[in-house]
Amino acid sequence: MQQNGTFASYNQTSSSGGSSGSSSTLQAFFSSAKAAVLRGGLNETNTETVNSLLRLMSHISLEELGLDPDMVQDPFLGALKLHLRDSRIKYMRIYEDHTLTFGLFCFPAGATIPLHNHPGMTVFSRLLFGRLRVSAFDWVVQPPEPITEGSGHRAQLVYDATVEASSPPLVLFPASGGNLHEFTAETPCAVLDLLTPPYEPPTRNCTYYRLQRPPMVWPVARSAGGRAPVGPPLPALGEVVELEVFEPPDSFEVVSGLYPGDPVS
Incomplete structure (x- = not known):
């Protein structure tokens, strides 16, 4: 596992795993986030507001979200309860307007949201149960938006x-x-997600990326097992790579689900 301090200055508390929230924590988090958005204070320069929201988010209980606390100990039981029967990711909308989007992403084991951008956005994410691999990049030089095609974006x-x-x-x-991240579910899992402002195509579109693909190299066979193509190595933490726009495969699909928890307003 590789990790650095990119998020550390904003992550002052640990998550409770749904065990220590009060009945009003979900609403308190949402109300505080909404107020910060409306006054234009939800950005990297306002660390006090960001840290306060992260503390609130970490104490939202699974019960408030309509989820079973047992999912923390047994995410595969959680998959059954959330009816995650195939490879599709399920999104349950809690709230949405022209300023923000708030909801739950529910992943079957092995499901991936490919690397994608969040143009001009601030995004809070909390894993509620299960294990999730997160890989994230920042642009070396911010490319103009919207990006529709081409490669060579560092x-x-x-x-x-x-x-x-x-x-x-x-x-x-x-x-x-x-700002560009990829999620891969190592077990069934759920992510609470608030982003602001929302995606708004075509000016604020969700664009998917992958590592720029060099030609495959076919090594000389050294055993009876034959040869296998060698693709690009995975980047190391801090490494600069070239990204190219791509369309996710047809197997990638996010479907809507009914949110089972407490409403917010």
């Missing part, structure tokens, strides 16, 4: 770790904190 790997229910929430900003 980005640096700033975060690469497996997070668990006990991990603190993560936050990213428009130009720092890992």
Whole structure:
């Protein structure tokens, strides 16, 4: 596991895993986030507001979200309860307006949201149960938006770790904190996610990326097992790589689900 301090200055407390929230913590987090958005204070320069929101987010209980606390100990039981029967990711919307989007992403084991950007956005994410691999990059030089095609966009790997229910929430900003990230579920898991402002195509579109693909190299066979193509090595933390725009495969699909928890307003 690779990890650095990109998020550390904003992650002052550990997550409770759903065991120590009060009945009002979900609403308190949402109200505080909404107020910060409306006064224009939800950014990397306002560390006091960001840290306060991360503390609130870490104490939202699973019960408030309509989830079973037993999911922390047995994420595969959680997958059954959330009806995650195939490879599709489920999104449950809690709230959405022109200023922010708030909801739950529910992942079957092995599901991936490919590397994608968050143009001009601040995003708070908390893993609620299970294990999730998070890899995140920042642009070396911010490319103009919207990016529709082409390659050669340079980005640096700033975060690469497996997070668990006990991990603190993560936050990213428009130009720092890992604005491009990829999620891969090592077990069934759920992520509480608040982003502001929302995606708004075509000017604020979600664009997917991958490492720029060099030609495959076919090594000389050394055994009866034959030859296998050698692809690009995974980048090391801090390494600068070239990213290219791509369309996710048809197997990648996010479907809507019904949010089972407490409403916010």
